[in-house]
Amino acid sequence: MAKLVCEDVNVERFFPVLYPKASQLIVAFDEHVISNNFKFGVIYQKPGQTTEEEVFSNTEESLGFLEFLDFLGDKIQLQDFRGFRGGLDVTRGQTGTESVYTNFRGKEIMFHVSTKLPFTEGDSQQRKRHIGNDIVAIIFQDESTPFVPDMIASNFLHAYVVVQLTHDTTGDTLYKVSVTARDDVPFFGPPLPNPAIFRKSAEFREFLLVKLINAEYSCYRAEKFAKLEERTRSALLESLFEELQLRSRSMMGLPIGEDDKIENGSGGFLENFKVSRSGLIHYPVAHTFLKFIVVEFHTVPQKSLYFMLVSDGVSLHDYRKRSVSAFSSHCKRVSNVSVHAVCRNTVMLYLRCKSQS
Incomplete structure (x- = not known):
């Protein structure tokens, strides 16, 4: 009977699902990859810097970089911060005292700013422990400087949005944008105009944030993350099946193991x-x-x-x-x-x- 609906069904028997909130659990499983929280790296690259050690050792911030950070989001104090913290320490100050955060279309975004993370001379991995575990990062440049993605060794970073500061003839701030990603990352929008030069404006800020979010979603379809997602989804599906089966048995009043008893679910609906x-x-x-x-x-x-x-x-x-x-x-x-x-x-x-x- 099931094959009349879907020929790919290969199970031999079905079980009734009685749990009243089963649909909520199924929706939660289906939407487990949908997130309203994002963390992006922001790496400051000075002119002439071409190595990982150099960019992660920057302690000074140019006026142009500070202006860009202010444009990107709000400077927040990490101590006792109540929003999405993106893995930063908000109790003991081990990841610095401040960061950049924004809420965009109901999505919380925490930026891991390289110059605001603690730095110890000689420890080139200290800042990379956070940014190296991000999936998408912004590379900010004060002027034209070559950036090669391979200069930052990371298993997670899959896409970079390079933002280069420039000015027009009147001195107004402009940003030249380029995007690079690993070969197995599908295209993500919105597409860059030609030329990809933007005025500092609310429209460009929206474009940039949408580009970052879409970049992360697209990176999840790359081979590395797709395999992780498949294993995660299989484990979640098995867990969903076990929970629905267990809760249904409880609703029907069938005996369940001591280790499987459901909180507030021992009565079953027959008793009620x-x-x-x-x-x-x-x-x-x-x-x-x-x-x-x-x-x-x-x-x-x-x-x-x-x-x-x-x-x-x-x-x-x-x-x-x-x-x-x-x-x-x-x-x-x-x-x-x-x-x-x-x-x-x-x-x-x-x-x-x-x-x-």
């Missing part, structure tokens, strides 16, 4: 089957004698009820033979019960109830 004004069966249905479990029910014309049952070694003949007397003992209004096989270990139970006088 209460009086209903619609004329439904309003007595707890003891399920031990037939070992069946109610999966779903709804009203139909003439106050009939459908129950989906999951059998536990009880034959269909036994259901037909014992269902009427069993349900009648709990609800005197049951006048007829018919049982229909649906698939392996599953039956449909149809109850017709007498009209209330």
Whole structure:
């Protein structure tokens, strides 16, 4: 039956999902890669610097670089900062005292600014421990300087947005932008204009932030991250299946292992089957004698009820033979019960109830 819907289905049996919040868990699984938090590196490259050690050793910030940081986001104090911290220390000051942060279209962005991270002479890896673990970084240049991505050795950095300061004839600030990424990173927009020179403006800021966010999303499709994502998604899918199965068993009142007990979920919905004004069966249905479990029910014309049952070694003949007397003992209004096989270990139970006088 499942192959009629999707030919790729290769499972042999299905399990009912009863947990009321199952859809929320499934949506959370489907959207686990969607993030509203981003961290990007910002590396200051002085004229003539061509090595990793040189760019990560900069301690002074030019006026042009400070102006760009102010344009990029807000300077915040890290101590007790309540927003997205991007892995920076906000309690003990081990990653510096300040950083640059912004909230863009509901997305929190923390920038790892190379010159604001602590630096110890001779420790070339101190700042790289943070920026080297970012996926996308900005390279800021005060003037034309060659930048080669290979100059920064990193397994994670996959894309760079190079921003070079320049000015027009009137002295207004302009930014020349170029983008470079690893070969297996798909194209990401918005595309650069020709020439890729922008005035300092709100429009350019939006362009730049969108470009950075899209760059990270695109990098996730590169081979390295795609393989990690596949393994992560497989593990999350297995975890989702186990949680839904466990919660469904709990909802049905089936026994679960001591290690698998769900917090606030021990009762199951059979124990909470209460009086209903619609004329439904309003007595707890003891399920031990037939070992069946109610999966779903709804009203139909003439106050009939459908129950989906999951059998536990009880034959269909036994259901037909014992269902009427069993349900009648709990609800005197049951006048007829018919049982229909649906698939392996599953039956449909149809109850017709007498009209209330």
